Amino acid sequence: MQKKIDKEKVMQKKLLRRKKRRQKLLIQLVILLVLMAGSFYFGYRMGGTKPVYTGEILLVNSENTLSDDYVPEGLVNLYEVRHSFRLASSDIYMTYEAYQAMEDMFAQAEAENVNGFIITSGYRSYDRQKEIYQESEPGYAQMPGASEHQTGLAFDVTAQNSGEGFESTAQYAWLRKNAHKYGFIQRYPSNKSHITGISYEPWHYRYVGTEAATIIYKNNLTLEEFLD
Ligand SMILES: [Zn+2]
Numbered sequence: 001m002q003k004k005i006d007k008e009k010v011m012q013k014k015l016l017r018r019k020k021r022r023q024k025l026l027i028q029l030v031i032l033l034v035l036m037a038g039s040f041y042f043g044y045r046m047g048g049t050k051p052v053y054t055g056e057i058l059l060v061n062s063e064n065t066l067s068d069d070y071v072p073e074g075l076v077n078l079y080e081v082r083h084s085f086r087l088a089s090s091d092i093y094m095t096y097e098a099y100q101a102m103e104d105m106f107a108q109a110e111a112e113n114v115n116g117f118i119i120t121s122g123y124r125s126y127d128r129q130k131e132i133y134q135e136s137e138p139g140y141a142q143m144p145g146a147s148e149h150q151t152g153l154a155f156d157v158t159a160q161n162s163g164e165g166f167e168s169t170a171q172y173a174w175l176r177k178n179a180h181k182y183g184f185i186q187r188y189p190s191n192k193s194h195i196t197g198i199s200y201e202p203w204h205y206r207y208v209g210t211e212a213a214t215i216i217y218k219n220n221l222t223l224e225e226f227l228d
Helices: 002-045 096-111 126-135 170-182 210-218 223-227
Strands: 075-077 093-095 117-121 154-159 184-186 204-207
Touching (some): 093 096, 096 170, 096 184, 170 184, 170 210, 184 210, 210 223
Antiparallel strands (some): 075 093
16 A cells, blocks of 8 residues: 555656656747747847848839839948948948948958958938939939939948059959959949940949859849849
8 A cells, every 4th residue: 555655656756747847848948939039029120130132133223213212121330330341431321231241241351461441332312312413413423213322232432542543453353353252243344334324333332142243243244134
């Protein structure tokens, strides 16, 4: 009789332990889920949920304009986040995705002893472009809505030592050779202005993702030709 009770007690203890273990696991699982949901939400708020460029590629030119209320999601002020390149002012914005690619790209350039890149322009609002357009001589600025800078995916760059113009610098040569590996293309090449509608701009780079950028670079295309 005593033995039987003992056995039962042992069984009960076992069951209790199992129950406790299950409860502990459940609590751990709940904590994990809350943490995951929290980091996802925070990442989303920061515009950082897309580690790779997966969206459709935006084509912006005088025939494909953006509306006056188009503002890209996830803009970040480069002044607050960037490490591997310099800025001409403290209020240059890019989308988070494009910024991350810039960071990787310029860090690699630095690792290869090519530094001194200075970003002079990034995101430009429709209204800002309108001001620029109104202040410029005819034919010198893009019409509001027709500037790629409104996408938050394009930047203008120069180099510290660009006395003879950016095109003659080591920084330009490095970008020309490597930008596609980070998803950037030289958007307005010298011999393609009849297609892009824009004369040669050695300083203007556009983020399209590594896949498209590599095809465009290797086949010497413009974005218009690539998307055609
Ligand atoms: Zn530009």
